[in-house]
Amino acid sequence: MQVFHTGAEWQKNWLHALQTKKSIGFVPTMGALHEGHLDLIRASKKSTDLTVVSIFVNPIQFNNSEDFEKYPVLTDQDLSLLEKENVDFVFLPSVESIYPQKPTLSFDFGKLETVLEGAFRPGHFSGVGIIVSKLFNIIRPHQSFFGQKDLQQIAVIKRLVADLSFPIEIMVVPTRRETDGLALSSRNMRLSQNEREKALILFNSLSFAKNELLKGEKWLEIRNQITQAFEAEPLAKLEYFELVDPESFHVYSEFDPTKNSSICVASYIGNIRLIDNLPIIP
């Protein structure tokens, strides 16, 4: 496994991959790796000849400075996990090399900015768009792998790739869950034992709502029940619980089994903000 820190160092490896007709798979991460990330890496290794993983906690996508400051950094542990997965290359850039100056450019993803994550985290998707564009320009992969847990981020990245004509295929990997259903997230390691137990309210609500929908119950009534359940949990602070089209993020007020839909949730558990989603497949 080769670790590199600058685009210039990667250039010769990229050229060599090109000359030897090797396909490049890219997994961008912010580190604090867990099995969910390893699923992305395994998917990349299966589908391409060479896998590059980046670890970079991108300051400009955090709209909450405490979330940024407390974001777990576990580089040594991450590198040994990547070594075990037989990753070919790891890109570990410094903040100064990625942002020699504060970007003046910003992205506006239109309607995607006005709902759910877009509405609750102003500027977040612009920051994601900037770093992912930079990483795509540096690594120049054939395929890039993202987790379904960040469903709206996938919609944003697909728009980015289409609007800027990046010649990169976006590959989506299903959410990895703990045995009780909690979606894996680097933020889970900041939960206390009690918060960890209470965090299950996200997955339990999604599963309950999905079952009720499939039984024919009305979406707005189900949502009402869920909102009350969150209100009754002192450690939880619900931001949204919505039924959406997973591509356009159009928010539905009723369930139509002929349309593609997913339920998305965001809630604080204590001071930790968690998100999750479940596709509804009738």
Ligand code: PAF
């Ligand atoms: O999903 C993430 O971890 C980040 O948003 C990403 C795509 C690595 C960009 O910083």
